[in-house]
Amino acid sequence: MEQFEVTLAGFGGQGIMTAGQLLAYSGMKAGKKVVWLPSYGPEMRGGTAYCTVVISDQNIGSPVINNPYCICVFNRPSFDKFEPRVKPNGILIVNSSLINVSSQRKDITQLLIPANDIALKAGNVKTANIIILGALIGASKVLDLKIVKEIVKEKMSKKKELLDLNLKVLKQGYDLAIEELSQKEKV
Amino acid sequence: MLFGAASTGKRVFTTSSSPGISLMQEAISYMAGAQLPVVIVNIMRGGPGLGGILPAQSDYFQSTKGGGHGDYRLLVLAPSSIQEAVDLMMLSFHLADKYRNPVMMIGDGMIGQMMEPVEFPDKYEEPELPPKTWAATGAKGRPAHIIKSLFLDPIALDKNSWILHEKYERMKKEEIRFELYNHSPKNEIMLIAYGTMARICQTAIDALKQEGISIGLFRPITLFPFPEKQIYKEATKENIRELLVVEMSTAQMFEDVERAVYGKKKVNFFGRTGGIVPPPEEVMEHVKMLLNKKSKDKKKA
Known part of the structure; x- marks a missing residue:
């Protein structure tokens, strides 16, 4: 596997760091090398909190990645900041519930996932991050969904209701990404 | 306490x-x-x-x-x-x-x-x-x-x-501890960096390799005692022409490296401060600048 890099970005409180950590733990469980690097400090007050996760078979050098292969943006300021940074031929996942624009770039794959709407419908808006995480796995196939499910079980709330909900929306995000991708291929 | x-x-x-x-x-x-x-x-x-x-x-x-x-x-x-x-x-x-x-x-x-x-x-x-x-x-x-x-x-x-x-x-x-990365008799430039900066240099080295440029890294793990003899030994190898010290400061370890090589090789510096962590691309750019400068010097000669 070549090195996989993803940046997740949004408001503080949208579960950006948690989603990134779940991905990092999943990579670790899959036996890969992983790095999770948060943004912090003054940057957070500028409207975007973000973290970067690197997953690789080889030792990971720089934890600082200017142009990651995949970027998930949860709000408009993050879209503006990160959309130009997606590596050519990479993936941009947009939380289209909160972002009413889309990328005009022709050299990347863009997925519009209405994560907040899906989360609200499912019963808890806080699960939007898990939907995006599912979409990220579905779009990139960086890890097996099974492993991510196991990690969600290990690390997230042990309350059965919440856990079931998280697992359900994870799968929903995953399926939605695959569906969107196959539609794009048809076009 | x-x-x-x-x-x-x-x-x-x-x-x-x-x-x-x-x-x-x-x-x-x-x-x-x-x-x-x-x-x-x-x-x-x-x-x-x-x-x-x-x-x-x-x-x-x-x-x-x-x-x-x-x-x-x-x-x-x-x-x-x-x-x-x-x-x-x-x-x-x-x-x-x-x-x-x-x-x-x-x-x-x-x-x-x-x-x-x-x-x-x-x-x-x-x-x-x-x-x-x-x-x-x-x-x-x-x-x-x-x-x-x-x-x-x-x-x-x-x-x-x-x-x-x-x-x-x-x-x-x-107690001197250090690590060498990608050392080869083909290398003309040796980077010297520690901590996070050394990791970033490793990524830069890997990326440069894909472009056909081979350079090495000397990473001090102990900063005191400083591996001065070891740096001298690596730096004075015939194939090495210049050194590049990379730090997130305005050239501090640089002074120890200069002292270690005793004027035998030119020591260059690249750094950022204030919380800016230079990405691998910036390190690569500096390496290429050094290489270009040298090929121009060669032509003049």
Whole structure:
């Protein structure tokens, strides 16, 4: 596997760091090398909190990645900041519930996932991050969904209701990404 | 507090980020003078003064040259991954006891905030150390142990200074640690970087390799004792034409590297400060600039 890099970005409180950590733990469980690097400090007050996760078979050098292969943006300021940074031929996942624009770039794959709407419908808006995480796995196939499910079980709330909900929306995000991708291929 | 606790012979440790470490300098000098084993971690932020709160490597001088007063040194370790931080942490307590000297581990906000998988050994087998016969453990039935850095008699102070000096010389013989990355007789340029910056250089080296450019990295793990002889040996190899020191500071370790190569090779510098962590692309650009400059020089000749 070549090195996989993803940046997740949004408001503080949208579960950006948690989603990134779940991905990092999943990579670790899959036996890969992983790095999770948060943004912090003054940057957070500028409207975007973000973290970067690197997953690789080889030792990971720089934890600082200017142009990651995949970027998930949860709000408009993050879209503006990160959309130009997606590596050519990479993936941009947009939380289209909160972002009413889309990328005009022709050299990347863009997925519009209405994560907040899906989360609200499912019963808890806080699960939007898990939907995006599912979409990220579905779009990139960086890890097996099974492993991510196991990690969600290990690390997230042990309350059965919440856990079931998280697992359900994870799968929903995953399926939605695959569906969107196959539609794009048809076009 | 460290002074008092270390005096009892227990292992002690504290951590802070740059300005907090500045406040400790007086006590660090006292502990070095009184030969107390302590471990201190400095996760460096940008300075001087209040500076900023983002990653930096600008406390190199403070750590390696002594931020406090007097003839003393700290043993300074600089991990570049979380696993190495774990490994060096165990080692640092041992080294502090071995030399009866403060040990400082320095990292930056990246090392401080990053998460990486780490493995802890099932069992830590530590080489045996002499008993702490100097510790203040209660003087009942024996003469009191006095732990102090005050020697008003010049002869006694001179003696203490040379005892410390001998320890630092012993560290230079026994404790130097470093790592080489991608060393090859094809390399014309050698990078020198430590901590987070060294990892970023590794990525730059891998990317340059894909473009057909081979360069190496020398990564000091101990900053004091500084691997000067080892750098000299690598730098003076025939194939190496220039060095490039990369730091998140305005050329601090650079001075030690220049000293180490003794003017035999040109030492260049690239750095960012203020919390800006240069990405691999910027390191690559600087390497290419050096290579281009050289090919122009060649044409002129």
